[in-house]
Amino acid sequence: DVVLTQTPVSLSVTLGDQASISCRSSQSLEYSDGYTYLEWYLQKPGQSPQLLIYEVSNRFSGVPDRFIGSGSGTDFTLKISRVEPEDLGVYYCFQVTHDPFTFGSGTKLEIK
Amino acid sequence: QVQLQQSGTELVKPASSVKISCKASGYTFTSNYIHWIRQQPGDGLEWIGWIYPGNGDTKYYQKFDGKTTLTTDKSSSTAYMQLSSLTSEDSAVYFCARGMGIFGFAYWGQGTLVTVSS
Numbered sequence: 001d002v003v004l005t006q007t008p009v010s011l012s013v014t015l016g017d018q019a020s021i022s023c024r025s026s027q028s029l030e031y032s033d034g035y036t037y038l039e040w041y042l043q044k045p046g047q048s049p050q051l052l053i054y055e056v057s058n059r060f061s062g063v064p065d066r067f068i069g070s071g072s073g074t075d076f077t078l079k080i081s082r083v084e085p086e087d088l089g090v091y092y093c094f095q096v097t098h099d100p101f102t103f104g105s106g107t108k109l110e111i112k
Numbered sequence: 113q114v115q116l117q118q119s120g121t122e123l124v125k126p127a128s129s130v131k132i133s134c135k136a137s138g139y140t141f142t143s144n145y146i147h148w149i150r151q152q153p154g155d156g157l158e159w160i161g162w163i164y165p166g167n168g169d170t171k172y173y174q175k176f177d178g179k180t181t182l183t184t185d186k187s188s189s190t191a192y193m194q195l196s197s198l199t200s201e202d203s204a205v206y207f208c209a210r211g212m213g214i215f216g217f218a219y220w221g222q223g224t225l226v227t228v229s230s
């Protein structure tokens with residue numbers, strides 16, 4: 001199974017600052033069709049996860065442009081610029097390139 | 113608007129089975145995959161499998177094969193997940209989710225808590 005390693009495990013950020021989360025895969029996530037199927041989700045406290053980013057860098061409808069996904073191959077990053085209070089929660093990367101599909105272990109974002 | 117409404121909390125005994133539901137509305141049920149995801153207490157997310165309501169095709173994470181059965185009822189636009197031979201390890205919140213296409217889980221149910229206890 002593909003292992004997604006997220007760092008850091010937790011992150012404490014001042015409002016208005018930038019946060020950066022890394023997701024490293026044990027295998028390349030580029031599929032044979034040339035696309036890379038890496039997604040990012042945010043699970044706010046007590047809620048279901050919500051989709052932020054799909055195919056590495058495409059923001060889902062309604063997601064603020066403060067959320068930027070990047071990367072290729074095995075190394076991916078989610079950057080959140082100008083962190084706001086509603087950004088707190090646990091962020092997960094998720095790959096759907098290889099069966100079985102796997103989530104990273106999560107990064108908890110806290111506001112200082 | 114797309115909605116996925118899951119059934120309520122379940123308290124079940126070890127070795128029994130449970131069937132939880134996910135009722136879809138706001139779109140053509142047969143046109144999108146439904147995925148199921150598990151979240152054990154205080155833990156992260158784990159993909160279980162998917163079902164395509166259009167033809168009933170399923171795919172399971174091998175780890176859950178034999179434990180989990182995914183079905184749908186097209187007449188009521190409802191997806192079901194049955195868990196069998198329950199142990200305390202199966203205590204978790206289970207989510208259903210629908211992708212934008214196959215993936216990209218844009219829509220989620222509210223989650224169903226299953227507690228396995230004697």
